[in-house]
Amino acid sequence: MILFKRTLQFFIICTFLGLITLLSLYYYVKSDIPSVQVLKDVQLQTPMQVFSRDGLLINQFGEKRRIPVTIDEIPQPLIDALLATEDSRFYDHIGIDPIGIVRSALVLVSTGEKKQGASTITMQLARNFFLTREKAYIRKVKEIFIALHIENLLTKDEILALYLNKIELGNRAFGIGAAAQVYYGKELKELTLAQMAMLAGLPKAPSALNPIRNPERAKARRNVVLGRMLDEKHITRELYESTINEPITARFHGAEIELYAPYISEMVRAEMVERYGYERAYNTGFKVYTSVESDVQKAAQTAIVDNLHAYDMRHGYRGITQLLWDFEAQTALSHADIIDKxxxxxxxxxxxAAAVLSVDEKTATALLKNGEQVTLDWDGLKWARKYITRYRQSFPPKKVSDIFNPGAQIWLRKNKDNSYVLSQLPEASSALVSLDPNDGRIKAIVGGYSFEQSQYNRAVQAKRQVGSNIKPFIYSAALDSGYTLASILNDAPINQWDKSLGVAWRPKNSPAIYNGPIRIRRALAQSKNVISVRLLRGVGLQRTADHLLKFGFQNTDINRSESLALGSASITPIELARGMSAFANGGHLISPYFISEIQDFTGEVLFKTEPLLTCDAIENELFADQTLTTTQLNQHDQNNADIPALPRCAPRVISKQNAFLVADAMNSAIWGGGSWSHKTGWSGTGWRAQALDRRDLSGKTGTTNDSVDTWFSGFNRNVLTTVWVGFDNPGNPLGRSTYNNNLSSAQISGAESGAKTAQPAWVDFMRVALDGKPEAPIEPPEDLVSVRIDLATGLLSKKNDYTSRFEYFDKGTAPTKYVLQDVENIFEEDTKTEEELF
Incomplete structure (x- = not known):
């Protein structure tokens, strides 16, 4: 009896002490127990994804790869495999597994070491979300309390879904959805039983059991999982036997990038970090839809790469990359050794990268790093005359051994017909910006030859002298100051003594051809340098500079000297494209944008770009003031609730008439003028754009001194594109190339210039960008008149022949006098004008 009482007292005391201990532990870890709100609103660390306008994945940024899935999207065999291996009593216990705890305790007592865990899936979830993986007793206590708390607040399916989306599975894959993509490049529903079992075995040790790094250990673990599925009667013996013999098929799959556009994706990444901070931008599952169109963006990248290679090839072959073996003194390496190198x-x-195995007179055999052996035909080699300087090339090769010998490591490019051409890494750089001039949407943007080679985005970061691409703005200032397209100026050399420098400034045309009295339309189309200088003097330097600032250029970039007329201002391609858009959209200054929409991980729209639009029709209907600002329009919206809200209108910076006249003169830069049959025909500097066979295009070439920077900008009403080509190191000339007798007569040769160096990329790109699009010319606005003028004098003409043409004039500026007598037409060029160097 006494023994019974003492035993009872002992149990009561132990129970009391146990309750006190549990209560003390609860209050000790209470601060670590998550609230209901935290558990209900758990935010998975999901990478930011960047898409094209048409929904193709461009890139994703984040420390963890994760593809959240719902419990309904997870195949039942995968759930069975995981539960059989990790927690077979998951749907029966209350968050902790007493049997597992007792088993773990027995192992601890018998060995003195914590060799075996007793964590349920709920406890693992508690640790993964709220604790560390440190093996400590207090952590285990916290796991138990948090697990009980979780089970009290969430359903079993909710717990399992959280676990499967949170768990680390190696190769930076977090969650079962990401693991399926990383290891197999599939969605969960596409996985085989063997692949599901492989993934279910990873939680135990994601690194050690990784099927990519340790396929043998991974296979053993996979078969353990299949064995547990058999024991739990989730699969039959026959299915088990057939599955355990399947090979390991896992290999690394990166994000399923559908559109490789690294420059635009980096622009998005930087913008998102600036808006939301690094942690939020990278880990909260933003979906960013850019403004670029996938097919147009691809065309832009192809045009830039092909054009840089074309420039590089006409200047000669700089030689092999390295010599892998001396074919005269050494035995050739084995294919395995070559591939290793x-x-x-x-x-x-x-x-x-390729290695030359053998050469014949007109062919060569090479080995690629993937083990493929290819034949190089003479058509892919004969361009490779030796590079001497940027101005000189050697004689064309006559046989392959004039170019390289066996043992050489070379670069190859694959043609569309699967043939190969000898190549080299271009030294020059380039950039392209294409946008919709009506709202500023960037359709395509390329910042260089290769983002892997250089992350410097020349499209938005490189301020380079614009050369004659500045002239449309100079002429716009002139038209705004009373000049017309029919105004006559003297195309003659300028000699001006500079007292401060003690030298004479002699701006020259390039080529140095002078036509005497010439109309402004033709002067712009043929990029006459001296006329640009005379116009700047006529308008005034300060007034011209002030006019240029209307187009969004920075004040510090617009130098106050007469060299401004020749393009000494340094402007980025995107700034130039923005300013040039005013001529395409009727005189508005739009704001380029590259992010159209930002969504959170649930698909809710957080931000949607509302671009400034060209609002001529609305302005004309509601307001007489054609210089109405955006601020005034917004105030109108706020103060007139009964009137529908207006679009956010881009401010007008020049009149519609001014914009049209400049654009129309730039159309002559492509299509020229005069009469070829009467030997008065002439070409503008952008005549190569005629290859597109579209009359709705306007354009302007641009080249700086010594061909350091070359440009071409061109547009119709809906698409404007600017291309720049030059060297990253300012001051390095692009040089010139001589005719290569091995190539066709269609090759480019002579001094590099905007028309030869930049315009070919523009033509190739616009061929795709405009494909299937109807012509969209710049329509003449109201308050313009069209009258027939005499080509020689710019006065009114009654003749209807090759000596006259219809010309547009702003209302009140047309000539009022007729030409009194026949004037000999002075335009007698009968060949295509050489491109300007300014």
Whole structure:
């Protein structure tokens, strides 16, 4: 009896002490127990994804790869595999597994070591979300309390879904959805039973059991999972036997990038970090839809790469990359040794590293790093005359051995017909910006030859002298000051003594051809330098500079000297494209944008771009003031609730008439004028754009001194594109190339210029961008008149022949006098005008 009482007292005391201990532990860990709100609103660390306008994935940024899935999207065999392996009593216990705890305790007592865990899936979830993986007793206590708390607040399916989306599975894959993509490049529903079992075995040790790094251990673990599924009667013996013999098929799959556009994706990444901070931008699952169109963006990248290679090839072959073996003194390396050496070579852009195995007179055999052996035909080699300087090339090769010999490591590019052409890494750089001039939407943007080679985005960061691309703005200032397209100026050399420098400034045309009295339309189309200087003097330097600032250029970039007329201002391609858009959209200054919409991880729209639009029709209907600002329009919206809200209108910076007249003169830069049959025909500097066979295009070339920077900008009403080509190191000339007798007569040769160096990329790009699009010319606005003028004098003409043409004039500026007598037409060029160097 006494023994019974003492035993009872002992149990009561132990129970009391146990309750006190549990209560003390609860209050000790209470601060670590998450609230209901935290558990209900758990935010998974999901990477930011960047898409094109048409929904193609461009890139994703984040420390963890994660593709959240719902419990309904997870195949039942995968759930069975995971539960059989990790927590077979998951749907029966209350968050902790007493049997597992007792088993773990027995192992601890018998060995003195914590060799075996007793964590349920709920406890693992508690640790993964709220604790560390440190093996400590207090952590285990916290796990238990948090697990009980979770079970009290969430359903079993909710717990399982959270676990499967949170768990780390190796190779930076977090969650079962991301793991399926990383290891197999599939969605969960596409996985085989063997693949599901493989993923279910990873939670135990994601690194050690990784099927990519340790396929043998991974296979053993996979078969353990299949064995547990068999024991739990989730699969039959026959299915088990057939599945355990399946090979390991896992390999690394990156994000399923559908549109490779690294420059625009980096622009988005930087903008998102600036808006939301690094942690939020990278880990909260933003979906960013850019403004670029996938097919147009691809065309832009192809045009830039192909054009840089074309420039590089006409200037000659700079030689092999390295000599892998001396074919005269050494035995050739084995294919395996060659491939090992090639694997250490970083391939850039479309360039493929190859080793020359053998050469014949007109062909060669080469080995690629993937083990493929290819034949190089003479058509892909004959361009490779030796590079001497940027101004000189050697004689064309006559046989392959004039170019390289066996043992040489070379670069190749693959043509569309699967043939290969000898290549090299271009030294020059380039950029392209294409946008919709009506709202500023960037359709395509390329910042260089290769983002892997250089992350410097020349489209938005490189301020380079614009050369004659400045002239449309100079002429716009002139038209705003009383000049007309029919005004006559003297195209003759200028000699001006500069007292401060003690020298004479002699701006010259390029080429140095002077036509005497010439109309402004033709002067702009043929990029006459001296006329641009005379116009600047006529308008006034300060007034011209002030006019240029209307187009959004920075004040510090517009130098106050007469060299401004020749393009000495330094402007980025995107700034130039923005300013040039005013001529395409009727005189408005739009704001380029590259992010159209931002969504959170649930798909809710957080931000949607509302671009400034060209609002001529609305302005004309409601307001007489054609210089109405955006601020005034917004105030109108706020103060007139009964009137529908107006679009946010881009401010007008020049009149519609001024914009049209400049654009129309730029159309002559492509299509020229005069009569070829009467030997008065002439070409503008942008005549190569005639290859597109569209009359709705306007354009302007641009080249700086010594061909350091070359440009071409061109547009119709809906698409405007600017291309720049030059060297990253300012001051390096692009040089000139001589005719290569091995190539066709269609090749480009002579001094590099905007028309030869930049315009070919513009033509190739616009061919795709405009494909299937109807012509969209710049329509003449109201308050313009069209009268027939005499080509020689710019006065009114009654003749209807090659000596006259219809010309547009702003109302009140047309000539009022007729030409009194026949004037000999002075325009007698019968060949295509050479491109300007300014």
């Amino acid at each position: 090639l694997k250490s070579v970083k391939e850039i852009g479309p360039l493929l």
